[in-house]
Amino acid sequence: MALLDLHPRMHVATVLEHSEPANGTHVLSLDAPDLARATRAGQYVMVVPPSGEAAATALAIYDNSGNRASVLFFVTGKRTRELAAVEAGDSLALAGPLGNGFDLSRGARDVAIVAGGVGIASVWICARELLARGARVRLFYGARTAEMLVEAQRFADAGCELILTTDDGSCGERGFVTDALARASMPQEILACGPSPMLRRVGEIARERGVLAQLSLEETFGCGVGGCWGCVVPLVASSAQAPGFPPADAGGSDVVYARICKEGPVFWAHELRW
């Protein structure tokens, strides 16, 4: 593995555990001490497909405790199907940690985490760190069905207050998780990850109620490391996260496309122009 010594953020890790918390939902736990140590809340990895026959897949780093890094994913197509076939003992090549995670530096004491579907994978580390510093953490968590509300109990056991919703009402309130958020008392800060429509609504609610919100976005990735500009979202040029671009008066623009993989995946809701 001479190749790798040179490259601190390219890892070849052994799969220690492969569990399936729900049908079609998989968790791979990897022996990757360096990766685990370097990981901050909200970051992700690019996983090299064992077959080599597809682009690498972006997956959030679900957990990083005990020298392990784990990923949690839904089988949605060719690449996640391939990863679902990986067995304990196999090794996986992956690059990471990548991206800028959630900014937990303002030390909010009352935080709402909003997760839609597999978005739950991006928020466990946040929840753990916020709880560790004694913050109140409410988890607004929505999925299609009760079965797809994976890992909810884990968040509850850790001390999160759970507000669950399902599309079919099979668990918690029926309807959108954002409706539950809208009805709730406002926290000092909102952290969210899930499908775009959910994130847009979270952004609206945060604006209406004057709360800061950080959104973890998703797009089809190419390189996953900032090299191809394939994964962008429109951002106000004044944002600290905006890539270098001339201002409008110099032939440029006040809204520019930022790379979700590099400047993101987490952005301030009020700075997005999508």
Place this chain on the structure above:
Amino acid sequence: MALLDLHPRMHVATVLEHSEPANGTHVLSLDAPDLARATRAGQYVMVVPPSGEAAATALAIYDNSGNRASVLFFVTGKRTRELAAVEAGDSLALAGPLGNGFDLSRGARDVAIVAGGVGIASVWICARELLARGARVRLFYGARTAEMLVEAQRFADAGCELILTTDDGSCGERGFVTDALARASMPQEILACGPSPMLRRVGEIARERGVLAQLSLEETFGCGVGGCWGCVVPLVASSAQAPGFPPADAGGSDVVYARICKEGPVFWAHELRW
């Protein structure tokens, strides 16, 4: 499986057994009574890749006893790698039996079977039938190494006289199986399957020694059923196996391309013009 009832030669069969007689050599035994019953010596099947992500693979029907049809293959690329991952209990879709097999109708009493490498998969049924009718059967069998001389013992146990060769001399004589054939007393008939260079040499020996030889050929297949003309070999137009084509004096030719999948895969050595 309404689809299938209509199509007597399209089968969906359960894999009953998957063995690996040598490293990289696999035998799949399928529950396919209709296929087994219909099979004649030297025929093959087109196996649909489970992933659906490649062309079907042509494989000889290695054995057809006891309501089972089995295939024996080397892992040489993407498709055979995929088939090597199939497990007992899985089901495979396959078309067959296909092609014209060996012609055993002349009832020769002394037959030499020449097999090179995985060509062994095409000749077991021949050997069994010839032995059953009391013929003397010598198996000239060559491979790279002793380990790759798979299933040799099975032919011996059945009553074949074995003449083995390996490229590295690790078993039997060192060198080409055709050299062993050339040194041997001539049989009434030769049946051969293996790499093209081996088959060409068998054809030469048969011509020099005035013996009839049937060669089972291989080419990259497309459809495998006669629909694309991708798998051809030059054949004398006078051959009973030649496809319809105008004679030379009518603007046609005395040598035409025949489809290995349809007119073959077995041809009379003296009718080939390759």
Place this chain on the structure above:
Amino acid sequence: MVNATPSLATKIGKLELNYPTLMGSGCYGSGEEFAPFADLSKIGGVVLKSVTRLPRLGNSTPRLVHTPAGMLNAIGLQNPGIDWYLERELHKYANRPCKIVGSVAGFSVDDYADVCRRLAQRDEIEAIELNVSCPNVASEGETFGCYPDLTARVVEAARATTDKTLIVKLSPNVTDITAVARRAESCGADALAVINTVRGMAIDVDAWRPRLGNVTGGLSGPAIRPIAVLAVYEVAAAVKIPIVGQGGIETVTDALEFFLAGATAISIGTANFTDPRIPQRIVAELEQYLRVRGVGSLAEIVGRANMGISNAHQYEGDEG
């Protein structure tokens, strides 16, 4: 409505198809070869292997190479020539449970006209596809289908010989496929087949030579689907005649891409080499797709994804 069986019947010129699925020329023989594995009464029709005026032995071997998500072929139009074909073969193709479309290839304008006329006279043939994608020996390896004027001359000449449905099969190996499409339409084509194979080659890195006996070949299969979908999308915006979309169709989703791009029917070739049950599966799943959406007939979705090329540009868009 949601429960009524949606209609998949479609019309290409005068050619009426119960199902919108043709089997690609050169991939399905005369249909007979696939009959033991597929139900011919559940496909729209078979496009026969292209036939030429004189007999052709075809190319040296190998003629096929597998490539990522595709295949290269260089068959070389092996066929016994039109005389033999009409005398000894065509009668076998009568009474098929699906339509039979003839395919004509040539090396001169007269070739096309002559073969087209004679083929069209036969009752077994319900429509004719002009394969203008084979080399024009006159001009060294160039193909009629790559030049609007050459294509126009072939179509005009063939049109003059028959009233049966004429489908012109376009080559993707051009700078602007719509220019060829427009000329074919104005010269009397009833429909366009889009696309034929994309030129390519593969090299044997052990032997240091091309893998195909013919050196170059035509690329087919899923690898070329995005190229084919765009070609259909652009041609549909340029002409009014129906389009038979093809290139890498393996699933109902693939088929739908072509219909939404503007194809009235599709053609399935290489996918039959993966699994002969695919055409029938696509038809069943197409029916299902329309039913759950309460769409009464396939015709209603043809071209529905077409929003022009520029509409979607936020800034001068391009493909850099």
Place this chain on the structure above:
Amino acid sequence: MVNATPSLATKIGKLELNYPTLMGSGCYGSGEEFAPFADLSKIGGVVLKSVTRLPRLGNSTPRLVHTPAGMLNAIGLQNPGIDWYLERELHKYANRPCKIVGSVAGFSVDDYADVCRRLAQRDEIEAIELNVSCPNVASEGETFGCYPDLTARVVEAARATTDKTLIVKLSPNVTDITAVARRAESCGADALAVINTVRGMAIDVDAWRPRLGNVTGGLSGPAIRPIAVLAVYEVAAAVKIPIVGQGGIETVTDALEFFLAGATAISIGTANFTDPRIPQRIVAELEQYLRVRGVGSLAEIVGRANMGISNAHQYEGDEG
């Protein structure tokens, strides 16, 4: 001999590369982005993302779609424009352990000349690639690289501005790529990059619209490799200047296909999205391949598979 380390060093015009591997423009950022995952001292060089005269926001999203064995992209040449680029970005690219090649795109001949001149003056840039494969807004979606005359004017104008190595990147979306290649050569190109992406599109069959914000995109990855290998093979027979082969290179075998077809160097783009270790692996395996065959240098195998197009025809061959 068999044990000596074969030389992989190669020369593209005045550009000397320790390794024959460039990283494709637009795929590898400025190299910096990949530094944590790959050893830049083990690649030949990085071709920077194409830059234009004015700032470009780029296309609306989605900009990428995965397709069978490939990917469609429609980035839209997002870049801050040459002024900002020279003032605020280029200096960061100095002192890389590999060569840096600039890439210029434009919408008029003057665009190319102006941007090329200013970029070439900078020491960070060792060579310049002209991306003549982006739409020429003047003539609605057409690209310079699809027309020999337009290409010739761009190359002449750019050539006049610098003595640094000029690489002209050809579009595969043409009837005859050799015609464009010959004109580029005669107008002073030092080398040719073959090929850029193949035009294509994908459709969302649930939403009934194109998947890309830009509607159409450029196809890259293994799916286009057979198309790219043929383009290199044909261009190599048509010109004398070196060729940078690219299109779907993922393994040493793929790389060898391009060298044997006539490429002096290769470019790796999309494969970096699968595994950033690929370029280094290819270099290691190339060395190994040459060593076991006792070949002293890569140069000895360049073009060795070229046997012309007609030689191999047994009968008038074609791709039908």
